[in-house]
Amino acid sequence: MEAKQISKAVIKRLPRYYRYLGELLEDNVERISSNDLSKKMRVTASQIRQDLNNFGGFGQQGYGYNVKYLYTEIGKILGLDIVHPMIIVGAGNLGQALANYVEFEKRGFKLAGIFDVNPVLEGIAVRGIEIQMISDLPFFMKENNIEIAILTLPKNKARDMAEILIENGIKAIWNFAHIDLDTPDDVIVENVHLSESLMTLSYNLSQYRQEHIDDEK
Amino acid sequence: MEAKQISKAVIKRLPRYYRYLGELLEDNVERISSNDLSKKMRVTASQIRQDLNNFGGFGQQGYGYNVKYLYTEIGKILGLDIVHPMIIVGAGNLGQALANYVEFEKRGFKLAGIFDVNPVLEGIAVRGIEIQMISDLPFFMKENNIEIAILTLPKNKARDMAEILIENGIKAIWNFAHIDLDTPDDVIVENVHLSESLMTLSYNLSQYRQEHIDDEK
DNA sequence: TAGATTGTTAATCGATTAACAATC
DNA sequence: TAGATTGTTAATCGATTAACAATC
Structure with a gap:
């Protein structure tokens, strides 16, 4: 209740x-x-x-x-007592870095698969997990009860991929792309907009400088 | 004013x-x-x-x-009309991923150097920039007017490194380590706590599930 | 029992939204 | 001029802090 x-x-x-x-x-x-x-x-x-x-x-x-x-x-x-199977979608630098983030496993976030749209990457292993193509996604998601997708594709590919993930019943998307995803109510989205975070830092830097402009004389 | x-x-x-x-x-x-x-x-x-x-x-x-x-x-x-020279401190997976993030350059965030504490990494090039040791930091920071440090070292090394950065006059730290940095007022800190973001997602996932527990019958 | 500290209600503070006069 | 839309003041809403009775 x-x-x-x-x-x-x-x-x-x-x-x-x-x-x-x-x-x-x-x-x-x-x-x-x-x-x-x-x-x-x-x-x-x-x-x-x-x-x-x-x-x-x-x-x-x-x-x-x-x-x-x-x-x-x-x-x-926080739901950390439950195992959450997840996949990474986008095997670029950031995707690979997150794949190597061992800490997540401790908290119940289990990386089950890595996907990309670039055929050149197919079969390459990251932390022992072979990169798969999107065509394998529907079967893999069902087979492994995937709940969370880490979306690390570039902006222009991310929106379509989110569609596909939703169609295949993803429960939550951890979104690193610089877009606001349009998702139904039953799909949770958590955004990590790195460039926006850096701009906030930059604002504070400029602001501080302006406030102390006299100090530099 | x-x-x-x-x-x-x-x-x-x-x-x-x-x-x-x-x-x-x-x-x-x-x-x-x-x-x-x-x-x-x-x-x-x-x-x-x-x-x-x-x-x-x-x-x-x-x-x-x-x-x-x-x-x-x-x-x-936001201060995006000004060039902000920055360094990455911590050349692990995440540090390297951020080094390859070309988008930052467009907004005036110019990566000037990459540092690490691990001697094995010395001289290895990431995106054409050779990883340097911390002993080179003081000279490099002055020479290149470094404003921002991207701190991607693990938790246990991050606090000491923040000290060193502050001693050498860093203006802002973009902190990816899972700690709250203790900094003077004139040093800006912007935190990116990835694991906390993932936990928030996990909370929402659990919450949604509990609210719709009847639906599954 | 006396002291400490919670759980919770009430007061304050700040942020968001609504309304509208000013003005392009 | 009439219509549109801002800038800004006032009203509402929500979140934080203070206070204190309950209770271990």
Whole structure:
């Protein structure tokens, strides 16, 4: 049932909580109060408590939060307790770099296949996985219960490929192409627009420079 | 002077406006109203006008916005009219992938050097640029007026490297390591936490599944 | 029991949307 | 001039922070 909608802002903060709790766990910290965590993470204790209470009461008055328990629970909320079979579509530099990103596996993101549209790449192995052509996609997706596609094709090919992925029942697309995908409600899209991130950096750089223009005299 | 502080939310939207205006420009569209743009971008016309008016009045009543002019002006706001010399620090898969990302050059982001801590990599060329060791960093940074460092080292090495970059006067760090960097106010940090982005996707996937658990019966 | 700290309600702050007068 | 559309003020909505009663 769980009718209440949780805001995007909260969801974006969950992985960060998860990361800090993971570090505390590695340091064998048993419990932590929202106040101590707030100092570490540089957010307000109030926000931490509000955020967590969207999902349930994980703490205990007078004690705080049990690190291991909270870590596990947030992991479950994020769906990290489940294996997510995924494919990379676009075996260029970025696709290959992501294929070699071993960390993902630890969190349940299992790379099952790599695809591309360029016939020259067919059969070449990346991290032991042979690049396949799109014609093999429908069968492969069904056979391996693929949920997530990492879309690392260039802009001009990405839109058509998204279509194909959707037709074949993809559940989620991690989109690295510089376009906004047009997808039905039941297909989740998470965008990583690297060039936009770099432009934000550039803006801040220019802004800072303008504000301190007098300093340089 | 420009005392008023522009919100992060607005700044994050600027590159997206820039992208859409670039596409309109390619399609030889001369002018566009906030209303038409709002339909394309799926934001409210009101937000577009509010956002732009943070930086000045770029439109004209009864006419709308001149696409080319607005595109150029947003480019200036983002600092894309200036060349930003940058280096990659961490010549692993991701670092090499970013080195091959030719699109950046178009926007004024000029890759000048690639560095790593692993001696095995010394002298190997990536896109015609030889990987250098950190001992060469101080001289190279001064000589080439490096502004931006792309930090693609693993977590455990990234923090120390950020220190070194700061000591040598880096202006901005585009951080791909899974840590929150501790930097002085005059060093800009823009984070790309890929694993957090993937977890957000995973959350939405799990959430959707739970909401539609009945459908599968 | 006393002290600590949560969970939760209320207050504040900021961002988005609506409305409309100004003006091209 | 009439119509269109901006720039900007006001209203609404949502998110963050503060406060505190509940409770371990």
